[in-house]
Amino acid sequence: MAFEGLADRLQSTIKKMTGKGKVSEQDVKVMAREVRLALLEADVNFKVVKEFVNNIRTRAVGAEVMESLTPGQQVIKIVKEELTALMGGEQSKIAVADRPPxxxxxxxxxxxxxxxxxxxxxxxxxxxxxxxxxxxxxxxxxxxxxxxxxxxxxxxxxxxxxxxxxxxxxxxxxxxxxxxxxxxxxxxxxxxxxxxxxxxxxxxxxxxxxxxxxxxxxxxxxxxxxxxxxxxxxxxxxxxxxxxxxxxxxxxxxxxxxxxxxxxxxxxxxxxxxxxxxxxxxxxxxxxxxxxxxxxxxGDVLSLIEKAEATIDEKKAKELEDKMRSASFDFDDFLEQMEQVRSMGPLDELLSLLPGANKMKGLKNVQLDDKQLVHVEAIIKSMTKQERKDPSLMNPSRKKRIAQGSGRPIAEVNRLIKQFNEMRKMMKQMSGMTGGKKGKRRKGFNFPMM
Known part of the structure; x- marks a missing residue:
């Protein structure tokens, strides 16, 4: 993914500042040097790097940071603001002529x-x-x-x-x-x-x-x-x-x-x-x-929401939400929601938009392969209509037939059915906890439960 190396270096560098109760000029000097190296390794123009690092160093040793109750957080804020300014500051919208076209x-x-x-x-x-x-x-x-x-x-x-x-x-x-x-x-x-x-x-x-x-x-x-x-x-x-x-x-x-x-x-x-x-x-x-x-x-939750709003059908999302709340969600619904997730883009790209996802335990080194979704789809499509509607029908012979039909190991079939049943159970419990009351949901955004 783009910026991966730079992101890792910068995040590692500024993380050292976050827990500090006080930030010294020496701390800022060390951070500035590491930021400079990270940017140069990312092939950023050396003149741009020099100006960027100078801006951070000047602001980070000022009263804005030194007198702050949370100096580490202030440093992160400064780095984010300077990065934003470096790339243009704000979105530049496309022109619209007074008279088309x-x-x-x-x-x-x-x-x-x-x-x-x-x-x-x-x-x-x-x-x-x-x-x-x-x-x-x-x-x-x-x-x-x-x-x-x-x-x-x-x-x-x-x-x-x-x-x-x-x-x-x-x-x-x-x-x-x-x-x-x-x-x-x-x-x-x-x-x-x-x-x-x-x-x-x-x-x-x-x-x-x-x-x-x-x-x-x-x-x-x-x-x-x-x-x-x-x-x-x-x-x-x-x-x-x-x-x-x-x-x-x-x-x-x-x-x-x-x-x-x-x-x-x-x-x-x-x-x-x-x-x-x-x-x-x-x-x-x-x-x-x-x-x-x-x-x-x-993260970038706004872009994630925009992706969802652009690809997920509002009416279908509402129907799926109602089924989740009533615990009547079946494999056909699961398949439909999985297709909506796939239409939003590669899984690793979606994950990168979640705040702190790269630091989540167990996710840092996980390789998210979209082929896994293809395997899940093959398993579900190898089920009969009745089996998709009622997973309790599954017995060893049915599972064996599904495994053969999908070309996947029977252990994979068992794992999918188990995960699906656990998900339905969780939905039922959540529905009971909320007393059936529907919370507010941003229009067009009902991120699929996968």
Whole structure:
């Protein structure tokens, strides 16, 4: 996961400060040195590191900390605030033109995931902001780019404007904008040409498109896996095009996080979105404060809630809640709720959003494999309808048949049935304790019991 190494180092460092009744300048000096090393190892720009550490050191030896009753907690607060400021301070929202359509240029080098990200952005605008986007295939030099965008558009059921590979990119973009006006579409997202490296021809063409279209946004798509190279690319594109924001891809991978922590300071342009997976729904708004909380092990409950609200059907969640309270929850309900959890993303990613999850006993070194959910699904689907409704029917012969049908060991079948029965028993006890009264629940969020 992104930031894992940095998060471990920073959390270990500031943990030493939390229990202190008094913080000395020497304590701050030691902490600052360890923070500096952690950031440099995470491939953060050395100038950014220097300024960041100086800010923490200055604030940590001030009255804000030295005269506090809980100096350790004040230090953590300072580190979180400085991390948040480093990544932009607050969320930078996408532009909306006074008169539609809003025009967005997507720029970047080949291999950063620009074309796929173009589709992801259109999907996000449609689902989260209820907009009607148009995808524009303006990369005429790589035939596969046009075909790829058409494939993405078909998968998302979002229109794609293209004129093949013989037309001029500026003409394509202008005609696409006119088409969007006629069709009353809200956003025009232009997938421009990329190169393996920055060259004069690439920048000249992008500059011409910018001059002709006067886009509302110019988003640079960069691969966060490339570390400082991503920062250098961002700096070059910004000098030539004056970009309005950055989209970081592959932030779910084994990246050290240096790009995310350096780009805003180096370019003075915000990170607008982050790609957290390969699927077309795995693009998120970037919230500096939430990311700072994740890095420091404070979790990100707001993002977790948003994921749930975006994927879990409110009516079904209410029905499942009623079944839980009445202890009539069965294997079919369990399977349905498991599917809702899977739709929210990988299990380890969801777990990382919970405050302190990385420190929970027994969870630190657990490998959360989503294949385990596939095995559970296979076991449940190997049961008859009657067995799913009434687990008490299970006897050795039935369990043996289910094990054979699912291709899983009988011990695994026994374990699932036992855990399910224990869960139902717990639900019944909880229902009795609350006297059947229903507590308030945030709309759209009923995190599945797994």
């Amino acid at each position: 809003t025009v967005i240029m997507m720029v970047g080098l080949q291999g950063a995931g620009k074309t796929t990200t173009t589709g992801k952005l259109a999907n996000l605008l449609r689902k989260k902001h209820n907009r009607k986007p148009l995808l524009v295939a303006a990369d005429v030099y790589r035939p596969a780019a046009v075909d790829q965008l058409k494939t993405v558009g078909k998968q998302l059921n979002i229109p794609v404007f293209e004129k093949g590979t013989d037309a001029n990119p500026v003409e394509i973009a202008n005609e696409a904008i006119q088409y969007a006006k006629e069709e009353h579409l809200d956003y025009v997202i232009i997938d421009t040409a990329g190169r393996l490296h920055i060259d004069t021809d690439l920048m000249d063409e992008l500059y011409q498109i910018k001059q002709n279209l006067s886009p509302d946004e110019i988003f640079l798509v960069v691969d966060s896996m490339t570390g400082q190279d991503a920062v250098n690319v961002a700096e070059n594109f910004n000098e030539q095009l004056d970009i309005t924001g950055v989209i970081l891809t592959k932030l779910d991978g084994d990246t050290r996080g240096g790009a995310a922590l350096s780009i805003k300071s180096v370019t003075n342009k915000p990170i607008k979105f982050i790609g957290m997976g390969e699927k077309l729904d795995q693009l998120e708004d970037f919230h500096p404060d939430r990311m700072a909380s994740r890095i420091l092990g404070m």
